[in-house]
Amino acid sequence: MKLKTVSLIVVFCLILVVNCSFSLAEESSKPKELTIAALAGMETDPLKAIIPLWEEQYGIKINLILYPYNSLYEKIVTTMVAGVSTYDVILIDDPWMPKLGKEGWLLPLDKELGYEKEDDIMPVSYDLGTWPPPYGPIPPGEENKEKELLALPLIGNLEFFMFRSDLIPEEPITWDDVYNIGSKFYDPKNGSFGYVIRGAAGNPVISEFYPMLVSFGGRIFDENWNVALNSPESVAALEMLLKLKTISPSGVEAYDAAERSREVAAGRAVQALIWPGEASQMIENPEVSQVVGKMKYIKIPKGLGKNGRHASLMGNWLLAIPKTAPNPEWAFKFILWVTSSDIQKIYAKNGGVPFRVSTLSDPELIKTYPFYPAMLDSLKIPPDWRPRTEEWFAVENILGTYVNAALSGQVSSQEAIEKAAKEIEEHMKEKGYL
Amino acid sequence: MKTRYDRAIKIFLLLIPTSFLLLVVIYPLIYTVVMAFRNESSHFVGLYNFARAFKDPQFFASVKSTLVYAVTAISIEFFLGMGLAFYVTNRIHNEVLKYIVYLSFIVPLVTPQIASGIIFRLLYIPNYGAINRILHLLGFELEPGWLTNPSLAVASAVSVDVWQWLPFVFLVFYAGFQSVPLDILEAAKVDGASTWMIFRKMQLPFMKPLILLVLIFRISDSLRVFDHVMVLTQGGPGRATEFLSIYLYKIAFKFWDLNYAAAISLFILVFMSALSLFLSKNLKAEVD
Numbered sequence: 001m002k003l004k005t006v007s008l009i010v011v012f013c014l015i016l017v018v019n020c021s022f023s024l025a026e027e028s029s030k031p032k033e034l035t036i037a038a039l040a041g042m043e044t045d046p047l048k049a050i051i052p053l054w055e056e057q058y059g060i061k062i063n064l065i066l067y068p069y070n071s072l073y074e075k076i077v078t079t080m081v082a083g084v085s086t087y088d089v090i091l092i093d094d095p096w097m098p099k100l101g102k103e104g105w106l107l108p109l110d111k112e113l114g115y116e117k118e119d120d121i122m123p124v125s126y127d128l129g130t131w132p133p134p135y136g137p138i139p140p141g142e143e144n145k146e147k148e149l150l151a152l153p154l155i156g157n158l159e160f161f162m163f164r165s166d167l168i169p170e171e172p173i174t175w176d177d178v179y180n181i182g183s184k185f186y187d188p189k190n191g192s193f194g195y196v197i198r199g200a201a202g203n204p205v206i207s208e209f210y211p212m213l214v215s216f217g218g219r220i221f222d223e224n225w226n227v228a229l230n231s232p233e234s235v236a237a238l239e240m241l242l243k244l245k246t247i248s249p250s251g252v253e254a255y256d257a258a259e260r261s262r263e264v265a266a267g268r269a270v271q272a273l274i275w276p277g278e279a280s281q282m283i284e285n286p287e288v289s290q291v292v293g294k295m296k297y298i299k300i301p302k303g304l305g306k307n308g309r310h311a312s313l314m315g316n317w318l319l320a321i322p323k324t325a326p327n328p329e330w331a332f333k334f335i336l337w338v339t340s341s342d343i344q345k346i347y348a349k350n351g352g353v354p355f356r357v358s359t360l361s362d363p364e365l366i367k368t369y370p371f372y373p374a375m376l377d378s379l380k381i382p383p384d385w386r387p388r389t390e391e392w393f394a395v396e397n398i399l400g401t402y403v404n405a406a407l408s409g410q411v412s413s414q415e416a417i418e419k420a421a422k423e424i425e426e427h428m429k430e431k432g433y434l
Numbered sequence: 435m436k437t438r439y440d441r442a443i444k445i446f447l448l449l450i451p452t453s454f455l456l457l458v459v460i461y462p463l464i465y466t467v468v469m470a471f472r473n474e475s476s477h478f479v480g481l482y483n484f485a486r487a488f489k490d491p492q493f494f495a496s497v498k499s500t501l502v503y504a505v506t507a508i509s510i511e512f513f514l515g516m517g518l519a520f521y522v523t524n525r526i527h528n529e530v531l532k533y534i535v536y537l538s539f540i541v542p543l544v545t546p547q548i549a550s551g552i553i554f555r556l557l558y559i560p561n562y563g564a565i566n567r568i569l570h571l572l573g574f575e576l577e578p579g580w581l582t583n584p585s586l587a588v589a590s591a592v593s594v595d596v597w598q599w600l601p602f603v604f605l606v607f608y609a610g611f612q613s614v615p616l617d618i619l620e621a622a623k624v625d626g627a628s629t630w631m632i633f634r635k636m637q638l639p640f641m642k643p644l645i646l647l648v649l650i651f652r653i654s655d656s657l658r659v660f661d662h663v664m665v666l667t668q669g670g671p672g673r674a675t676e677f678l679s680i681y682l683y684k685i686a687f688k689f690w691d692l693n694y695a696a697a698i699s700l701f702i703l704v705f706m707s708a709l710s711l712f713l714s715k716n717l718k719a720e721v722d
Contacts, residue, residue, distance in 0.1 A: 070687055201670030202688075251560020253671050254581035259559065394689040405672030408582050427689075 031088075031327045033061035034334055037075060038091040040066035043155055043277065043317065046352030047091075047338070053346065054337060060330065069093075076322075080105040085324040088331040091154060094128050094316045098139060099390040101131025101150055107321040108148035113332045115149060120341060120356050124382035125153050129318050133388040137225050140432060151318035152339050156355025157275055158383050159211055159313040160374040162283065164270040165296035174302045175212065175240050178271055179247065185270045186247040194247035196269035198260040201404035206396045207257075208273060209403050210313050211300050213237045214384045217307020220395060220424065221387050225433040229399070230421035233307055238406060238413035240303075245407060253408040265289035273300065275315070276353040279371045297374035299381060312383030316355065355379075391431050398423045469696035483697035493698065495673065496681035503588060503677055504656035507595040511652060514596070515603030520633065522604075523611040536608075539601035547598065551665025554594045555581070558666070584674035587667050591675050594662045599655065603648050610644040611637060646717040653713075654706055678702065 038044050044066060051062045065087075067075055073096055079086050080103065092100060100106055109115040109129075117126060127134045129151030132142040163172065167185070172178045182194020198208045213219070218234035221227060245252060249263060261282035263269040267290045274283065279297065286292045302308045319338070321331045337343060341358050348354045348365050359365065360376040386392050399420045406416035428434050473479045487493045526532055542550070557564045558580035566577050580590045614637050622632050660679040663669070669676040669684070676684075682702070686695035 201668050201672070204668075249561045250577050251579050251582045253579070254559060254667065262562075390690070393687075394691075397684055397688040401670070401673055401676075404670045408579075408584065408671035410584060410672045410674075 029327075029329070031060060031330055033063045034088040034327060034330055035063045035065060035086065036089045036091065036334075037065050037067065037072060037087045039072055039093075039317065040068050042281070044091070046347050046350040047154065049350040050338070050343060050347050050352075053343070054334065057337075058333075062334075076100070080322060080324070083324055085322075085326045087322055088325045088327050089334060090320050090322060092151065092318050092320055094314060094318055095386050095392045097129065097131060097151065097318070098388050098392070100320070102139060102142060102390065105322060105324075106131075106150040107323050107325065107328055108150060109152065109321070109332065109335070110149040111146075113321075113328070115152075115332075115336075117149075120358050121153075122355075122357060122379045122382065124314070124379060124385075125156070125316070125355050128153065128314060128316055128385055129320070136385075136388060137221050137223050139389050140225075151320035152335055153316045153355040154319045154338065155317035155353050156360075156375070157277070157315040157317065157353055158375060158378050159207065159273055159275055159300065159315070160297055160371065160378050161300045162264070162272060162274045162279070162295045162297050162371070162374075164291065164294055166294040167270055171296060171298050172271070172301050174304060174308065175215065175244075176304055178301055179240070179243055182244070182247040182271055188250070191268050193249050193263065193269040194271065195244045196255070196260050196263040196272045197241065197245055197248050197252040197407070198255055198257055198273070199245075199252040199404060199407045200254055200256045202397055202400040204256045204400075205403045205407065206400045207275075207313065207315075209237070209241055209399075210386070211273070211311045211384070212241060212303065214303075214311035214313075215300060215309060216240070216303030217305060217309070220399070221389075225389075225428060227421050227425040227428065227434075229424065230418055233303075233305065234417045235413050236305065237303060238403065238417060241403070242406065242413055253404060264295075265291060267291055274371075276369075276371060276375065280351060280369060284368075284370065293370075295370070297371035299374060299377045310378075310381050312378035312381055314383045314385045389433070391428065391433070394427055395424050398427065466696045466699060469693050470700050472693055474691075474693060479693075483694050484701070486694055487698055487701060492673070492676075492681065496676050496678045499588070499674070499676065500657060500659070500678040503592060503595075503659060503675075504653065506588075507592045507599075507656050508649070508652050510592070510596050511600045511603045512648065515600055515648075516607050518600075518604050519607035519611055520637075522608060524629070536605070539604055541601075542598045543601050543605075545598065547661035548665060550594050550598050551662035554590065554597075554662065555666050558590050581667055582671050584671055587671055587674050591659070591663050591666055594666065595656065595659065598662075599652060603652065606644050606648050607641065610641040614640045643717055646713055650710055650713045650717070653709060657702070657706065 038047065044064075048064065051064065055061055072091075073093070076087075076090050076092065076096075077099070080100070107113065110117075126149060129149055130147055131150050132138045132145050132147055134147060161172075163181075165171075168181055172181055178195060185192050185194045198204045213234055216233045216237035218229070218231055218237050220229050249255075249269065252259075255263075257275070257278055260269075260272055261274070261278045264272050264274075265282050265285075265288055274297070279295075283289055283295055284292055299310050300312050302310050319335045321328050321335070325331050338347070339356075341356055344352075344354045344356050344359045345362065345365070348359055348362075348369070354360060354365075354372075357376065357379075360372045360379075362372075366372050387395070389395070402411065402416040402420040402423075405411045406413050411419065425434065470483050471478060471480065473482070522532060522535055526535070545553075555563075560566060560577060560579060560582065563580070565580065569576065569578075578586060580586050618636055619632060622636060627635075658679055659677050660683065663675050663677060663680060664683075667675045669680045678698075682695055682698050685691050685698065
């Protein structure tokens with residue numbers, strides 16, 4: 001009996017010592033702060049709003065370092081090249097994934113940190129942060145690498161379609177419907193337009209044209225990086241864009257997102273493509289918009305022809321942990337926390353763009369953000385991503401220049417597609433893809 | 435002993451600005467030169483990146499469009515600036531009015547180029563841009579594509595340059611006209627010299643150093659044009675306003691071809707240095 005009591009006391013003491021040492025170890029490894037490199041701009045405001053909750057809950061300060069778009073990429077790349085342990089977490093634009101994945105600079109969240117996928121997150125959201133890409137062409141030299149999850153979304157941006165449901169009773173299914181419906185509203189003398197294009201050279205016009213290209217069954221590359229752009233589908237997609245220009249305000253070749261949203265918010269244009277940020281900050285903002293509650297948001301219409309389908313374009317911002325991160329375990333905890341369903345809801349209430357199915361289908365949030373169902377529908381298509389190559393920005397620039405030239409009447413649609421395809425092919429050859 | 439100590443202190447103090455200069459000016463330059471001779475894997479490739487420029491039609495297209503831009507903008511600024519300075523010097527005698535002209539010309543000079551770009555984008559943008567609205571209110575049915583028609587887009591970019599830099603040219607020439615001795619001018623007038631003769635034979639020789647100074651500043655600025663064009667057109671429509679600096683930016687930050695961008699920037703540097711040297715030599719000769 002005596003021996004039993006002594007043994008129990010010893011075991012109890014042992015458990016106590018082990019527990020204490022574990023919590024002491026955890027406490028001692030707990031950093032004072034985590035450093036996050038992120039984008040300067042309104043996209044990061046909702047993140048700033050929820051950071052105090054983390055600091056209160058975990059007692060770890062967040063040092064948020066904000067950079068403009070180009071500087072952020074440059075800082076991340078130079079830090080990685082130098083192997084400096086500066087950032088615990090980095091916020092990256094999804095087209096940067098090929099460069100960061102190829103160089104092996106990011107810590108695999110699944111293999112190294114034990115992340116387990118959730119049903120509440122659509123597979124395409126995981127695919128975006130996976131390297132090498134789970135489908136589509138894979139950059140040379142990357143084919144035999146094991147697929148790893150390197151990043152999780154924070155800003156679930158994707159493109160969808162909107163129209164004035166108070167004026168248009170039936171939603172457009174195809175791009176032809178968009179044109180036919182829009183033609184009825186085209187009355188420039190009275191400031192009424194059937195559609196509005198975001199047509200400025202480069203990235204703006206590609207955000208407009210790329211989903212249209214995919215919806216017509218066109219594509220830029222085949223599975224082996226051969227340039228597949230020069231096809232009847234691509235020309236048909238560009239012809240449709242030029243057709244839509246005839247029912248758009250004049251001068252859309254110079255329009256960026258702000259001008260497009262303004263035309264819709266002012267009640268002048270009745271249909272357009274849209275990103276979540278524009279919808280919440282402009283179209284559904286009663287301070288600047290005359291069409292609050294009058295818009296219906298749907299997935300992007302189908303292209304024509306036998307390959308026609310619905311399409312969307314993803315433009316997520318992802319959270320990743322550099323391999324050189326000073327506190328990778330706590331960085332991972334932060335990512336899990338910020339992407340958890342509870343915090344996603346608070347994040348969304350603060351104007352953040354969520355990506356979780358449960359958040360996008362939350363009835364309370366849908367009242368404020370009526371475009372969530374359209375985002376969820378678009379996620380289910382699934383949306384396309386920009387081809388996974390570090391050469392994407394060059395490709396976008398070449399195609400964006402020619403599509404803009406076609407819009408401004410300098411070249412025909414056939415000529416624009418042919419010239420862009422030729423130039424993209426030359427570039428990809430130079431970079432060793434072909 | 436003290437002298438040697440003082441000398442050491444002096445050398446040390448002189449080393450501080452020299453090191454700073456080396457770090458801030460010379461290091462980036464050397465780094466650019468090194469990059470221009472390497473490929474993206476940091477292997478030495480000799481003159482390959484420079485040779486690429488000679489085979490790149492877009493490089494020549496952007497050089498051509500930059501020259502068109504620079505020649506147009508500088509010619510307008512030069513002749514208009516000279517004319518205005520001459521007019522204000524000879525025809526406006528009211529000091530308050532002169533002061534108002536002087537003050538109003540300071541405003542564009544102190545406006546950041548990005549801000550100028552935004553102001554003019556709001557003026558030129560189709561549909562709700564102020565210029566087309568004014569045309570509409572005046573009863574004109576036309577809607578010129580200031581930013582969407584290739585030729586008009588170049589003209590629009592030039593107009594921002596003129597708005598911003600005409601005051602600089604005016605102020606320099608105005609100061610130049612003030613420096614011509616009054617007694618010489620009055621003597622010429624008494625002798626019956628015409629205004630044109632006075633300008634050509636007396637005022638212009640005094641202005642020569644200033645003319646060269648204006649040309650050095652304006653040529654180097656015009657060839658580097660970037661900010662306001664990026665805001666106005668982003669190089670479009672198509673490639674109509676893809677001037678050399680914008681092309682260079684795209685090569686570096688869209689194509690991420692930093693080695694080729696380094697080679698192009700060295701071309702620009704050599705060209706600009708040669709031009710500045712030539713103009714400076716002339717300027718020195720004039721001053722001497």
